[in-house]
Amino acid sequence: MIRRPLVCALALCLIAGLATPDADAQRRKRSSGKARTPAVAPACTDFHAFANADWLKANTLLPGADSISALEQLAERARQQQVDLLNAAMQAPQNDVQKLLGDFWASGLDEAAVERDGARPIAPLLSRIDAIKRAKDVAPAVAALHQVGIPVLFNFGADLDLQELDRHIGYFSQGGLGLVDPAWYTRTDADTRAVMTRYDAYVQKILALTGSKPERLAAEARQVLDLETRIARASKPLPELRDPRRNYARVAVKDLAKPYRNLQLVEFLKAQGVKDDTVSLADAAHFAQLDKLVGSIKPEQWKLYLRWRVGDAMAPYLAKAFREASFDFRGRVLQGLQAPPPRARQVLDAINLAAGPMLGREYVARYLPTATRERAETVARQVREQLLAAVARDPRFGEAAKAEARAKLAKLAIEIGAPRRDLDYSVQPMGRGSFGGNMLIASTWRHREEMRRIGRGNAERRWNVLPQEPSLAYDLAHNRLIVTAAILQPPVFDAAREPAAQYGAFGALVGHELSHAVDARGRLVNAKGDAAPWWTPAEIAAWEALAARVAGQYEGRPYPGLSSVRVSGANVREMGAADFAGLELAWAAFTAAQPNPPQAARQAFFRAWAGLWPQQLSAETAAQRAAGSVYPPGVWRTNVPLMQQPAFGEAFGCKPGTPMQPNPTQAVRLWP
Structure with a gap:
């Protein structure tokens, strides 16, 4: 603190005392006016708080809740739309698919009927298991349960052929356990033993409900756990399953017969309706061990295991x-939940699991107007054109890389609403009397349709997300942008708002995703769809330097809701770079479609971006995300990309050097 000498202080007091009343009044008026005008406008200090003030005030986090956000509210709205659709289908179905869905929905909501139904829905499956007499009967029973959507002993599913990305093949992989992680069965620490004690009790409950006598429960549960432990010991640790390339190995179907006589894998494929001549079976040692188990373990023990797996799978x-x-163990013990979801939510989740594509078909017809689809496609195509232009002028790319990027972007498909595919909706009539029975009917249908996509020319016809689930993503394997019907509503896409807002929210998200076609991830797949990197070492180094600068924009910023915790730039740099790119491309598309937009439109563009990211997090959730999430928290996901945009500063009058508009030399641009 600087202390004035006493003489100077007295002189200042005398000068002040000699001021005329009018001059003094004018001085107070000017001083008062300065106090009311902040040095920096709120929009230029923290745009996230400024633009989302009403939302943040109206949406406080309730006790016990983990998070709330604008995008979570969108997802909840999509769920309510599905409920409304199912209610309408239940009351007045307009077609055969709606009749199936309405009956399925009604049977699930009728808890009295579910209670009366008891265990009857699984009685035919239990009878099938009880018919096992010899070792050779085990494999057909396993195949029959896979057919109804209950995978036992191992997993089998359709996925991309990593050598031919235009086809799906069947993947044989480890599975068949009641606990996802095989390590649970072999660890000996106190926490694991406590969980396994609870698991043993759960197995006994399911065995009792599926026919075991009370005096036999403990012994029979031990047999189930013994068999699962043997399967677990033959399984790989979960971290080894994360790399798809290490879990892919093409095998000719004809070569499966001799090594796996007890598993009868050729017959298994026929039972699933698979006619392809090739599958993936990466862990031959695991399946050889399973084959030995089928041949060496007594049929009675297999029957207990299979009965338990059916009861566990169908218990909900x-x-x-x-x-x-089921909830006492899987909900309370494994997930830490205090109460199950409301009944309607449980039934909706079940329908999406077993008959999701049916519901998606009707959701698109009801909630995606043709005008909205066409407008979204127009914006997406305009953003893609701007990405083509940005790549062409990017000094980081050499001519070969630019040519490859242009070819890839020219082929990039934009798919809006729902996937292009033909499904066979012929299904056994459901009726309203048995929710469990309907679940099995629908699961059998969905498994059948999944198996039908195995083979050449089918891969691009399927999405890995349902149309009624909000999603906007770049599919690297098929070089396409996937935009579900459910995502095309506020705050992502509002057909009623001005075009500027559509570009600022939806267009920027499209730009974010399309940038992945030509970034460090996209460089791994070329324009032909082959897994062939197409960057030079110099281009990789240039990208790394840029990514490091992006990381620096986030590094060390305070994590909202946490004291002494900072954002990790290394964690969020890839998503941050895509956000930077998305905003730049969307702004270029907007100003190309509407040159010299008025200030109100320019502000609407940036407000729409901010409107995507308001959120409230519990301290626990914030800590979890700070530790490992690749996405910045909402405040920085809004502000940091905007800080890089000179057009933002111009729209809101933010001068260089203010928090929301750093000096130009400090800003990072993805596309020069």
Whole structure:
């Protein structure tokens, strides 16, 4: 603190005392006016708080809740739309698919009927298991359960052929356990033993509900756990399953017969309706061990294991005793939940699991107007054109890389609403009397349709997300942008708002995703769809230097809701770079479509971006995300990309050097 000498202080007091009353009044007026005018406008200090003030005030986090955000509210709205659709289908179905869905929905909501139904829905499956007499009967029973959507002993599913990306093949992989992680069965620490004790009790409850006598429960549960432990010991640790390339190995179907006589894998494929001549079976040692287990373990033990797996898989869809047993372990013990979701939510989740594509078909017809689809496609195509232009002028790319990027972007498909595919909706009539029975009917249908996509020319016809689930993503394997019907509503896409807002929200998200076609991830797949990197070492180095600068924009910023915790630039740099790119491309598309937009439109563009990211997090959730999330928290996901945009500063009058508009030399631009 600087202390004035006493003489100077007295002189200042005398000068002040000699001021005329009018001059003094004018001085107070000017001083008062300065106090009311902040040095920096709120929009230029923290745009996230400025633009989302009303949302943040109206959406406080309730006790016990983990998070709330604008995008979570969009997802909840999509769920309510599905409920409304199902209610309408239940009351007045307009076609055969709606009749199936309406009956499925009605049977699930009728808890009295579910209670009366008891264990009857799984009785045919239990009878099939009980018919096992010899070792050779085990494999056909396993195949029959896979057919109804209950994978036992191992997993089998359709996915991309990593050598031919235009086809799907069947993947044989480890599975068949009641606990996802095989390590649970072999660890000996106190926490694991406590969980396994609870698991043993759960197995006993399901065995009792599926026919075991009370005096035999403990011994029979031990046999189930013994068999699962043997499967677990033959399984790989979960971290080894994360790399798809290490879990892919093409095998001719004809070569499966001799090594796996007990598993009868050739017959298994025929039972699933798979006619392809090739599958992936990467862990031959695991399946050889399973084959030995089928041949060496007594049929009675297999019957216990299979009965337990059926009861466990179907427990959420059966009578109250089954549901409570399942939730006590899987909900309370494994997930830490205090209460199950409301009944309607449980039934909706079940329908999406078993009949999701049916519901998606009707959702698109009801909630995606043709005008909205066409407008979204127009904006997406305009953003793609701007990406082509940006790549052409990018000094980081050499001519060969630019040519490859142009070829890739020219082929890039934009798919809006729902996937292009033909499904066979012929299904056994469901009726309203048995929710568990309907679940099995629908699961059998969906498994059948999944198996039908195995083979050449099918891969691009399927999405890995349902149309009724909000999603906007770049599909690297097929070089396409996927935009579901459910995502095309506020705050992502508002057909009623001005075009500027559509570009600022939807267009920027499109730009974010399309940038992945030509970034450090996109460089791994070329324009032909081959897994062939197409950057030079110099281009990789240039990208790394840029990514490091992006990381620096986020590094060390305070994590909202946490003291002494900072954002990790290394964690968020890839998503941050895509956000930078998305905003730049969307702004270029907007100003190309509407040159010299008025200030109100320019401000609407940036407000729309901010409107995507308001959120409230509990301290626990914030800590979890700060530790490992690749996405910045909402405040920085809004502000940091905007800070890089001179057009933002111009729209809101933010001068260089203010928090929301750093000096130009400090800003990072993805596309020069």
